[in-house]
Amino acid sequence: MEVPYxxxxxxxMMRKLDKAIYGLKQAASAWHQTIHAVFMKIGLRSCGADQCVYVKGAKGTYAYVCLYVDDMIIAAKTKEEINEVKMALKNAFKMKELGETKFILGTEIDHDRMAGTLMTKQTRNIDDVTNRFNQQDAKAVVNPCESGMKLTNMQSPTTNAEREAMKTKPYRSLIGCLLYITTCTRPDVAYIVTQLSRFLENPGQQHWKAAIRVLRYLKSTKDLGIIYNSKDGKVMLEAYTDADWGSNLDDRRSVSGIIIMIGGAPVVFKSKYQRTVALSSAEAEYMALILCTQEVLWTRAMLKDLVCRSHMSKWERHKHHFIRENVARDIVTVDYVGTEDQLADMLTKALGTKRLRFLVEASGIRPKPAQH
Structure with a gap:
């Protein structure tokens, strides 16, 4: 640190800092400790399933604070409950109010109280990424990848000339943008983006073209989003899991796909390579089911936290008995879902346009309905 003027x-001489300064490695931890102490003082407690979500509840009324560094969303049933939390925070910090949440961290939030729906989408973010990579005039496509497409290390550069040619392509930056869009609101591109992220160290022309195609698809479907419906008033978890056995041509690892739905819309979705090589399709499906069960238990714990139930049963993470234990305890039930209705299918393989459209619609990912 430079000596002050x-x-x-x-x-x-050495300078001793009396408090953390923005940019230091300790600053983030110091800030979180500070705001966490304030939250605890005003009656908010952090959720065990997510330390950045805080809940305040008493006599059937709840207020929620979602924290991301120094940005936050406050939610409650009434404005009075929201104002109570805001006033308590204003007594501790200098705050800037931005009104009802419409946009945060690249995600647009459209809350239609008359229809009882809440939609999250990333139209603006997709437009920004499209312009950043000069694809604003690119031809639209109706599928993020060709049906049955496989990407391998064999398509990576092998000569110095090929590697030099790829240095002009901002592959890592593009994949980073696609991963963020995928994680927030777009499970329909999760499979192909997961595939593309394998080649960050040595991408080839085919990998670059495949990534650009995903961006062109997002550009043509930028108004799609996840629509949550509160009309039925039920909170019921439904989870779908699937596996594509030995689909990685480089090491023959399988792909697990899971999607967890609440009220007909996804809240958790993943496309992930399995850590070990499955010796059969049944073993691959079992590994995917283990991943899905773990995510169901996390989601269940999160829902319990949100209604202030602090005592949750412990569970054993033993690989071979994990699913059986939770089925026996009535925590989860396992049912067969036919291929036609398997929503996780789009998270494990490259599908044709008709099949992808069906699964996207069935997963609650659609544009906002037209107002009449």
Missing amino acids: GITNAEN
Whole structure:
């Protein structure tokens, strides 16, 4: 740290900081400890399933605060409950109010109280990424990848000339943008983006073209989003899991796909390579089911936290008995879902346009209905 102006004869002296300064590695931790202490003081407690979600509840009324560094969303049934939390925070910090949440961290939030729906989408973010990579005039496509497409290391550069040619392509930046869009609101591109992220170290022309195609697809479907419906008033978890056995041509690892739905819309979705090589399709499906069960238990714990139930049963993470234990305890039930209705299918393989459209619609991912 530079010596402040006006201090002389301090060439061989050390400066001791009395508090954290923005940019230091300790600053983030110091800030979180500070705001966490304030939250606890005003009656908010952090959820065990997610330390950045805080809940305040008493006599059937709840207020929620979702924290991301120094940005936050406050939610409650009434404005009075929201104002109570805001006033308590204003007594501790200098705050800037931005009104009802419409946009946060690249995600647009459209809350239609008359229809009882809440939609999350990333139209603006997709437009920004499209312009950043000069694809604003690119031809639209109706599928993020060709049906049955496989990407391999064999398509990576093998000569210095090929590697030099790829240095002009901002592949890592593009994949980073696609991963963020995928994680927030777009499970329909999760499979192909997961595939593309394998080649960050040595991408080839085919990998670059495949990534650009995903961006062109997002551009043509930028108004799609996840629509949550509160009309039925039920909170019921439904989870779908699937596996594509030995689909990685480089090491023959399988792909697990899971999607967890609440009220007909996804809240958790993943496309993930399995850590070990499955020796059969049944073993691959079992590994995918383990991943799905773990995510169901996390989601269940999160829902319990949100209604202030602090005592949750412990569970054993033993690989071979994990699913059986939770079925026996009536925590989860396992049912067969036919291929036609398997929503996780789009998270494990490259599908044709007709099949993808069906699964996207069935997963609650659609544009906002037209107003009449």
